[in-house]
Amino acid sequence: MAKKITAKKAATKKLATKSKSTKAKSKKVKSTSIPAYPPHTILSTGLTGKCPRCAQGALFQSFMKPVKRCGACGLDMTFAEEGDGPAVFAIFILGFVIVGLALYVEFTFRPPFWVHILLWVPITTAMSTFALKIIKGVMIAAQYKTDAKQGVWDGNKNTK
Numbered sequence: 643m644a645k646k647i648t649a650k651k652a653a654t655k656k657l658a659t660k661s662k663s664t665k666a667k668s669k670k671v672k673s674t675s676i677p678a679y680p681p682h683t684i685l686s687t688g689l690t691g692k693c694p695r696c697a698q699g700a701l702f703q704s705f706m707k708p709v710k711r712c713g714a715c716g717l718d719m720t721f722a723e724e725g726d727g728p729a730v731f732a733i734f735i736l737g738f739v740i741v742g743l744a745l746y747v748e749f750t751f752r753p754p755f756w757v758h759i760l761l762w763v764p765i766t767t768a769m770s771t772f773a774l775k776i777i778k779g780v781m782i783a784a785q786y787k788t789d790a791k792q793g794v795w796d797g798n799k800n801t802k
């Protein structure tokens with residue numbers, strides 16, 4: 643009985659070392675097959691709408707839609723999953739700026755109400771479109787750099 647158990651233990655040990663060695667092998671292959679890219683900052687690639695890895699290929703295929711694969715280095719962009727992130731940042735930043743400006747105009751010049759409508763509707767629309775694209779680029783670059791992913795439920799591993 644005891645012999646059987648030790649045999650089993652040895653087998654699992656062997657398996658573990660085997661998987662470890664294959665892991666190391668695959669790591670080696672990975673590092674040699676991918677050419678080295680100079681490091682780029684999140685802001686430098688995000689603000690210019692360039693690929694977060696090579697900073698050469700375009701990040702967007704249309705105004706706001708990210709490309710599926712970088713045209714320059716072939717980076718698979720399916721990881722880009724920024725969700726509602728850009729909208730939240732745009733709302734917080736622009737809300738602060740535009741409300742501040744509207745209050746300044748109101749209390750400095752006391753204009754009639756239609757002036758506010760003529761002023762802030764186009765300004766808000768233009769600035770939010772512009773901000774959304776920039777923030778989206780920065781968030782995708784940050785996601786690439788930090789390897790951030792959607793949280794996945796892995797069962798009750800932590801409960802005892």
Ligand SMILES: [Zn+2]
Nearest residue numbers: 693696712715
């Ligand atoms: Zn690229």
